[in-house]
Amino acid sequence: MAKSYRHLVLILGDQLNLDASALADFDPKLDAIWMAEVMAESTHVPSSKQRSTLFLSAMRHFAQSLKDQSWPVVYSRLNDPNNTGTLAGELEKAIQLHQPQKLVVTAPGEWRVLQSLRAVAKQHSLTLEIRDDTHFFSTVREFAEHAKGRKQLRQEFFYRELRQKTGVLMDGKKPVGGQWNFDEENRGSFGKQGPGKLPPPLRFEPDEITLDVMALVKDQLRHNPGELNSFGWPVTRNQALQALDSFIQNRLPFFGLYQDAMWEGEVWLYHSHISSALNLKLLNPREVVDAAEKAYQQGLVPLPAAEGFIRQVLGWREYVRGIYWTLMPAYLERNDMLASAKLPAFYWTGKTDMACMRDALQQTLAHGYAHHIQRLMVTGLYALLLGVAPKEVHEWYLSVYVDAVEWVELPNTLGMSQFADGGVMASKPYVASGKYIDRMSNHCKACQFNPALATGETACPFTTLYWDYLNRHVDVLAKNPRMLMQLKNLNRLSEATRTEITNQAKRIKNAS
Ligand SMILES: Cc1cc2nc3c(=O)[nH]c(=O)nc-3n(C[C@H](O)[C@H](O)[C@H](O)COP(=O)(O)OP(=O)(O)OC[C@H]3O[C@@H](n4cnc5c(N)ncnc54)[C@H](O)[C@@H]3O)c2cc1C
Numbered sequence: 194m195a196k197s198y199r200h201l202v203l204i205l206g207d208q209l210n211l212d213a214s215a216l217a218d219f220d221p222k223l224d225a226i227w228m229a230e231v232m233a234e235s236t237h238v239p240s241s242k243q244r245s246t247l248f249l250s251a252m253r254h255f256a257q258s259l260k261d262q263s264w265p266v267v268y269s270r271l272n273d274p275n276n277t278g279t280l281a282g283e284l285e286k287a288i289q290l291h292q293p294q295k296l297v298v299t300a301p302g303e304w305r306v307l308q309s310l311r312a313v314a315k316q317h318s319l320t321l322e323i324r325d326d327t328h329f330f331s332t333v334r335e336f337a338e339h340a341k342g343r344k345q346l347r348q349e350f351f352y353r354e355l356r357q358k359t360g361v362l363m364d365g366k367k368p369v370g371g372q373w374n375f376d377e378e379n380r381g382s383f384g385k386q387g388p389g390k391l392p393p394p395l396r397f398e399p400d401e402i403t404l405d406v407m408a409l410v411k412d413q414l415r416h417n418p419g420e421l422n423s424f425g426w427p428v429t430r431n432q433a434l435q436a437l438d439s440f441i442q443n444r445l446p447f448f449g450l451y452q453d454a455m456w457e458g459e460v461w462l463y464h465s466h467i468s469s470a471l472n473l474k475l476l477n478p479r480e481v482v483d484a485a486e487k488a489y490q491q492g493l494v495p496l497p498a499a500e501g502f503i504r505q506v507l508g509w510r511e512y513v514r515g516i517y518w519t520l521m522p523a524y525l526e527r528n529d530m531l532a533s534a535k536l537p538a539f540y541w542t543g544k545t546d547m548a549c550m551r552d553a554l555q556q557t558l559a560h561g562y563a564h565h566i567q568r569l570m571v572t573g574l575y576a577l578l579l580g581v582a583p584k585e586v587h588e589w590y591l592s593v594y595v596d597a598v599e600w601v602e603l604p605n606t607l608g609m610s611q612f613a614d615g616g617v618m619a620s621k622p623y624v625a626s627g628k629y630i631d632r633m634s635n636h637c638k639a640c641q642f643n644p645a646l647a648t649g650e651t652a653c654p655f656t657t658l659y660w661d662y663l664n665r666h667v668d669v670l671a672k673n674p675r676m677l678m679q680l681k682n683l684n685r686l687s688e689a690t691r692t693e694i695t696n697q698a699k700r701i702k703n704a705s
């Protein structure tokens with residue numbers, strides 16, 4: 194007879210923290226922890242080999258640390274012959290075996306998962322106690338309160354509220370340095386000379402657990418996108434803390450200045466690469482923000498670098514979570530620009546003549562990582578200009594990045610990058626021609642296309658599609674005062690040039 198438990202505490206793959214709210218009153222004599230590896234979570238979108246390995250390895254390491262302290266763990270492995278393949282199926286099995294009086298969970302990071310847990314609990318007439326996720330500075334209720342009565346939900350205002358609430362980078366009631374935001378100083382490029390010698394990122398040699406998972410992924414998820422050879426992501430809390438420390442010491446000083454810059458073949462630059470550790474809860478955002486603030490206070494990093502970084506974690510990360518949970522499930526269906534094209538096949542292979550896209554896609558498939566501007570202003574921009582259906586774009590982003598969890602991926606993709614929510618997140622679409630990419634990188638130097646040209650054989654597809662996008666959406670965009678400058682420039686183009694652009698854009702779309 195299997196042992197009965199008082200509570201079954203559900204720990205999902207992105208909830209790998211011992212201080213999780215669901216574990217707050219855990220009693221190892223009465224309760225058990227339930228964790229499940231299931232095929233559906235790697236296939237409902239084809240989770241890349243890097244992402245799947247990260248989640249499975251981090252889960253196995255976390256389960257091991259629970260077992261090390263003799264906490265009972267009910268764990269389903271992906272390759273268990275009787276694994277049902279779904280979270281609901283595995284949970285039902287555990288309920289039947291262990292007859293818990295209650296299910297306890299920290300609020301999941303995905304609407305779909307929450308609904309499926311609720312359905313199982315209901316079917317078995319069990320209470321599902323959902324606790325706040327304390328690995329955020331704010332609660333969803335606080336965001337909803339902030340959103341009440343506002344016509345627009347801008348990150349900057351929520352960020353300022355959180356600065357005041359937490360006292361981070363505050364001097365009494367005023368922001369340290371007299372300014373909330375140093376973005377103007379944070380838009381540097383590497384210039385002609387390039388980035389020079391960059392601090393190497395801290396990567397972690399796969400241990401036995403990770404190697405086992407890699408073999409499993411290569412076997413069972415061989416058709417999923419990407420490669421595995423370079424796997425080196427932090428899979429334990431200890432490794433995540435080392436990765437944070439390495440960033441603060443070596444890269445934070447230049448983070449702000451080069452936040453938006455790109456360089457051919459340079460994957461890591463001055464970014465932190467801790468998003469996956471944060472999203473799996475191996476790191477707490479409070480310790481991340483504390484570390485950056487302390488580095489500033491100790492004079493190790495300039496204020497624009499510390500503020501720029503803190504804004505990403507305390508501002509953007511909290512804000513997009515609020516957007517997701519207050520607007521789901523309708524948010525997933527938004528397509529305000531009525532985009533319907535298919536995602537080009539080369540997003541899954543990296544095989545394209547566009548140098549900037551090739552670089553961003555190939556590093557994504559190789560490492561499961563690209564930095565924000567590569568996601569927003571290269572791969573995201575191209576899909577936006579091409580008019581790809583936002584759900585297809587969303588599914589790609591959810592598949593390929595190691596840090597992809599829906600609460601953070603969806604608003605960034607659908608709202609910020611594709612402008613499919615009609616301006617809830619972004620005050621205007623992030624659209625630019627190839628000249629932006631030329632300014633921020635060296636990609637165009639070695640590309641067969643010319644970012645200055647919109648028509649002709651060597652025209653840059655970004656530039657052609659940029660003018661085509663403005664032209665196609667001119668009626669909607671003309672209502673937005675922030676688009677006036679760009680539309681003024683569109684108006685300067687002759688009728689003949691516009692027709693030529695439309696025809697060239699059609700050819701690009703047909704070939705995609
Ligand atoms: C289309 C698109 C899809 C994205 N999908 C994801 C995703 O699935 N998961 C994810 O964590 N981030 C996503 N982002 C946000 C951002 O690009 C990544 O957080 C960042 O690139 C991760 O790399 P890093 O850790 O080196 O970040 P850094 O550049 O070092 O930034 C520091 C931290 O700030 C946080 N952060 C930065 N920007 C954002 C943002 N816009 N929203 C929320 N948090 C932010 C992250 O936790 C990040 O680790 C997406 C952005 C775009 C444009």
Ligand code: SF4
Nearest residue numbers: 547549627637640653
């Ligand atoms: S010319 Fe256009 S396609 Fe080529 S790298 Fe520059 S922006 Fe990208």
